[in-house]
Amino acid sequence: MLVNPIKRAYLALESWFNVSFGTEWNPMYHLGTLTFFLFWIILVSGLYLFVFFHGSINGAYESVEYITHEQWYVAGVMRSLHRYASDAAIITILLHLFKEFASGRYRGFRWFSWVSGLPIIWLVVTLGITGYWLVWDELAQYVAIGSARLLDSLPIFSSSMTSNFLQGQMTDRFFILIEFLHLLGQPLILFFLLWLHVKRISNVEINPPRGLAMGCFMALVALSLIKPAVSHGPADLSSMPSMLELDWFYLNAYPLMDYWSEGYTWLLATAITVVLMLLPWAPPKKDGPAAVVDLAHCNGCELCFDDCPFEAISVQARTDGAKFEKEVVVDPALCASCGICMGSCPSSNPFRQSEEELKTGIDMPALPVDKVRSLTKEAVAAMSGQANVLLVGCEHGFNVNRLDNDETRGVKLMCSGMLPPSMVEYALKKGADGVMIVGCRHNDCFFRFGNLWIDKRFSGERKPILRKRADRRRIRVFGGSETDKRSIENELKAFRQELLELNKNVIDNVASEDSSDA
Amino acid sequence: MLRAKIRQMLSLNNKVIRYILQAINYSLFMALIWYFSTSPVYRQLADDEAILTISFAHAGEIKEPCVKRTQKELMALPPNMRAPMNCSRERSPIVIEMMFDGEPLYSETAEAPGLYNDSGVDIYHSVKVSAGKHHLAIRMDDSVLKEGFTHVFEQDVDIKPAQILLVGFNPSKGFIVR
Structure with a gap:
């Protein structure tokens, strides 16, 4: 099966981190929360630095020198942490962007998160730039003049901003402005944009796993001690520094501007932004039809509301006069068509209405629960091996139909979270020896929570639960991507072996019961 | 093959190996930040280079001469607007040419900004030059x-290496080099 080379590269990187960190701590699964964590480090270290910082032309450099050399053991480390956490944030943000792009999580219903994330990148970069400005060393001078040149090239200012950085022209007012921007203005806008960015998702997490956060923090502290952040020489507006140790994470546009021009630099930045902004519609992705509520089978239990990963379901007072207090409503504009709601509905029970069409409280028009039941039934009936395994997969993970044979049959859902737990029991009752759920890689569901909810439903932590009478030895959950065929086959082989043993024990037990009866 | 072997070892729940791999990953992460936070060093100017900057704000002369209003014209105006002279607001563009050792270094014709082209012009231009002794010539037409x-x-x-030689302008003193 052909896999897009960008996705293949991403999956390889993800696999490496899974081997190193395990699926719980894999940084690729926590890039957003890691960035939040880095922002916390930046905020706390920045507040400490602010205590000792003097926001004036004459005081800024000296105060930063005091921070760096006199009080190196706390303030110096804080300064280094402030810088390196900011650099690390650029890495995590770019990896986050790469991951979402490579795994196709930027189109269709996800356009909002993608588009609202792009201004955050630019804001973080400008936040870094104003931070470098405040040190008022030679690098700050270079950044200040370069930024002014960039702004002057736009036809919005009537007078030249660059002329403020000529010898004898600089005033403390500029420092107050930059200080205000860096300490209050930009962080507030960033906070608002972050809120907007996660607005369309539910159960938002902002903290990475503790172990990963600790590891990241310790690495940054170690780097701060090994290579403390230091300043260049003090700014001198009568001369131009020849050599600069640039922070390439933030200041890469300035050399480009030196060699190119301000206009072309703007053009490049604008072109990159516009291309990234338009990516979700190039070409547009058509999501499947939204979930549909059938009030005749809905008792307003709110399980689908709790499980929806994208805030597409809301609860309101009952409108059909039924005895129940509430009902759910789907907003088609927000619905990702993942079907997780269908899997969470207690009415999606295949043992109901066995002789007629199965109806449930919330269903997917593209793949209704009745169709899932009939596909399950047909798949089980089609197997004739000694240990028949029904594979339940999803559209975004490994294609389970690639393993179809006499003793294996795949049923592909929109998301593994779409599977009602009772459907597993149904498959076992209909004759399957085992059911293996092969959704996306563990902790990396395309629809965020599909495999997580499956785990919790099976372990009894989340409704609707898999009943205790279901033989857990005949159920296996093993996530995998398109490139994980070998590991899935190995897991399936081991599972089948266990099933054969189980079947053998059952036959032996029945035989011994028969002989004792005789 | 190697991956399979690593997986096999990890499947034995060998935490030590996992921590070693994590340490390698964190080291790579640190190395990435270590390097790109200051490297490669950017050379802005060669050892024998300097910067020549010309910067000033100046309003060109009124583009058309003022005309004295006739009595008839004055009476046609509201009483509060009966100024004896009728002056246009539009200002002349600023034409500037800079020669460095006889070679043209910079030239610009800057139209007066504003809705009625009646505002002052901001001139700012910075250019790399070689350090040492040079002859600088500047000509400006503002009318x-x-x-x-x-x-x-x-x-x-006489420009020193890395110096920013600043050329300004004051209407009463003319061009000033600092």
């Missing part, structure tokens, strides 16, 4: 009503 350049300036300058 379309006068023939030729209205301000001419010439001076020998």
Whole structure:
């Protein structure tokens, strides 16, 4: 099966981190929360630095020198942490962007998160730039003049901003402005944009796993001690520094501007932004039809509301006069068509209405629960091996139909979270020896929570639960991507072996019961 | 093969190996930040280079001469607007040319900004030059009503490496080099 080379590269990187960190701590699964964590480090270290910082032309450099050399053991480390956490944030943000792009999580219903994330990148970069400005060393001078040149090239200012950085022209007012921007203005806008960015998702997490956060923090502290952040020489507006140790994470546009021009630099930045902004519609992705509520089978239990990963379901007072207090409503504009709601509905029970069409409280028009039941039934009936395994997969993970044979049959859902737990029991009752759920890689569901909810439903932590009478030895959950065929086959082989043993024990037990009866 | 072997070892729940792999990953992460936070060093100017910057704000002369209003014209105006002279607001563009050792270094014709082209012009231009002794010549025309350049300036300058030689302008003193 052909896999897009960008996705293949991403999956390889993800696999490496899974081997190193395990699926719980894999940084690729926590890039957003890691960035939040880095922002916390930046905020706390920045507040400490602010205590000792003097926001004036004459005081800024000296105060930063005091921070760096006199009080190196706390303030110096804080300064280094402030810088390196900011650099690390650029890495995590770019990896986050790469991951979402490579795994196709930027189109269709996800356009909002993608588009609202792009201004955050630019804001973080400008936040870094104003931070470098405040040190008022030679690098700050270079950044200040370069930024002014960039702004002057736009036809919005009537007078030249660059002329403020000529010898004898600089005033403390500029420092107050930059200080205000860096300490209050930009962080507030960033906070608002972050809120907007996660607005369309539910159960938002902002903290990475503790172990990963600790590891990241310790690495940054170690780097701060090994290579403390230091300043260049003090700014001198009568001369131009020849050599600069640039922070390439933030200041890469300035050399480009030196060699190119301000206009072309703007053009490049604008072109990159516009291309990234338009990516979700190039070409547009058509999501499947939204979930549909059938009030005749809905008792307003709110399980689908709790499980929806994208805030597409809301609860309101009952409108059909039924005895129940509430009902759910789907907003088609927000619905990702993942079907997780269908899997969470207690009415999606295949043992109901066995002789007629199965109806449930919330269903997917593209793949209704009745169709899932009939596909399950047909798949089980089609197997004739000694240990028949029904594979339940999803559209975004490994294609389970690639393993179809006499003793294996795949049923592909929109998301593994779409599977009602009772459907597993149904498959076992209909004759399957085992059911293996092969959704996306563990902790990396395309629809965020599909495999997580499956785990919790099976372990009894989340409704609707898999009943205790279901033989857990005949159920296996093993996530995998398109490139994980070998590991899935190995897991399936081991599972089948266990099933054969189980079947053998059952036959032996029945035989011994028969002989004792005789 | 190697991956399979690593997986096999990890499947034995060998935490030590996992921590070693994590340490390698964190080291790579640190190395990435270590390097790109200051490297590669960017060379902005060669050892023998300096910067010549010309920067000033100046309003060109009124583009058309003022005309004295006739009595009839004055009476046609509201009483509060009966100024004896009728002056246009539009200002002349600023034409500037800079020669460095006899070679053209910079030239610009800057139209007066504003809705009625009646505002002052901001001139800012910065250019790399070689350090050492040079001859600097600047000519500026700020009036379309006068023939030729209205301000001419010439001076020998000795520019040190990395120096920003600043050329300004003051209407009463003319061009100033700092």
